[in-house]
Amino acid sequence: MYESLLMPLYTADAMRQIDLTAIQGVGIPGSHLMERAGAAVAVEILERYEPEEAVVFCGKGNNGGDGFVVARELFNAGVEVTVVTLAPHEEYKGEARLNLEILQRLGIEPRVGFTSSGEAEPGIVTVTEMADVVVDAIFGTGFTGAAKGPAAAAIELINDAAAEVVSVDIASGVGADAGAVHGPAVAADLTIALHAAKVGHFVTPGGAFSGEVVVVPIGIPALCERESDVWLLTATGLQPLVVEKGALDHKRSVGTVLVVGGAAGMTGAAHMAAMAALRAGAGLVHCTAPEGVEQVKPYAEVITVRVPGVAGAYTMASRAAVAAEVAAFGAVALGPGMGRADETQLLVRELIEADTPLLLDADGLYALGGRPELLAGRAAPTVLTPHEGELGRLLERPAVEIAAHRLDNARAAAQRADATVVLKGEATIVADPSGVVYIVPTGNPGLATPGTGDVLSGAIVAQLAKGLGATDAACLGAYLHGLAADLAADRETGTEGLVAGDLLRYLPPAIERLKSGDEDDEEDEEVHYHG
Secondary structure, three states: OOHHHOEEOEOHHHHHHHHHHHHHHHOOOHHHHHHHHHHHHHHHHHHHHOOOEEEEEEOOOHHHHHHHHHHHHHHHOOOEEEEEEOOOHHHOOHHHHHHHHHHHHOOOOOEEOEOOOOOEOHHHHHHHHHOOEEEEEOOOOOOOOOOOHHHHHHHHHHHHOOOEEEEEOOOOOEOOOOOOEOOOOOOOOEEEEEOOOEHHHOOOOHHHHOOEEEEEOOOOOHHHOOOOOEEEOOHHHHHHHOOOOOOOOOOOOOOEEEEEOOOOOOHHHHHHHHHHHHHOOOOEEEEEEEOOOOOOOOOOOOEEEEEOOEOOEOOHHHHHHHHHHHHHOOEEEEOOOOOOOHHHHHHHHHHOOOOOOEEEOOHHHHOOOOOHHHHOOOOOOEEEOOOHHHHHHHHOOOHHHHHHOHHHHHHHHHHHHOOEEEEOOOOOEEEOOOOOEEEOOOOOHHHOOOOHHHHHHHHHHHHHHOOOOHHHHHHHHHHHHHHHHHHHHHHHHOOOOOOHHHHHHHHHHHHHHHHHOOOOHHHHHOEEEOO
């Protein structure tokens, strides 16, 4: 992976170390960093929204101090500003207290907006309703747990406002380390990240609260940076992974794919994955089907291979024929629509022992039960593509727990299976067994429809067949899959009417977009660097 071309995402601790290095190691005063941060946020707000009235909610920590600077800069630009504190002024310390006092000397008296029990003062509700922009500077990246008392009341008030909501550094109530949300959280329209993007900006559930993410510099030198083990995928970083077809290539030289699936009643899943592999650049694709399955061939380009079976189901009688096909192909997608009969599961557990690059999805994952370690001995590249329910079964944890801690659970599964795990969903996660994680910024809610996961499997297995390693193939395939959905939604379907077949049409344009390095890719990634 070309990590030098990707965007590092930091945890709270990593960002804390970066700040300390800048302040203690380099000697940059913390007040200077706060000044730069608040000024950068104010510039972004002024350029985007040109507000006449703004309300700034300031917590007791450094994030609140940033908010005081934002308020001052907006005031100096002619904006009518109301500053709301969440605690009595004497409880503010350090740089936050310094910038509160500067506001007071300018004639701006911050208002204590909440009682100790968390009830909002009536006047605060009124000014919030009248504002053009509401600034959330309640909690910063060090926040953990659940917002309570005045903070919870402020978050509720902010979310009820009709104004544009801007969060300073991270939406309050969201954990920076992994996007955890344990209580109320600000639903920001725009998050202005200070110095660098954080993991919680993108990993759900917290990532769903970020809105658009803009990264602004605050004067921290490059030598203060830290290594990251979480990265946001970018078009620039993925472009070198695209294996293009050359003038002398033929259908077998550009990647051969076998899809094992499509038992009775579920042939669509296998054929969708197979066609997606072709659309993603594979040269030759076969799709097996057990005896007893009605001969339906929705895509003329996909070759269907009959194997022994019973009443349209895969059994151990299928083993020899399927194993021979597996050995003849460059990569295999095992599981789409394969069925869950006991003998089918046994067959899957035998087939994973083959020395062929493998993608395991759907019923293939089901056959592992709670034993991802069954894959740990494979020498060939291996990719798993579960949704939250399937990952929960693999790890023997409730799906709700997977959803609440997506990054940690994807990482745990990758390490137990010694394989790359693609956890599908909003901000798809690609976890490498080394512990490094990649976040996919493409895709939209239109993917919440049957068959889109099968297209994802095809897009990834095509890259395995082209010779990419497991994690590179997973990152490239998942990015292209999401980009195809974005292009389809933008150009044709919107998100409400998107279906899996639309992705098949838009995978080729997605590949061409990535190859061309089109500048519009920045919009697809929904994160920008300013300054």
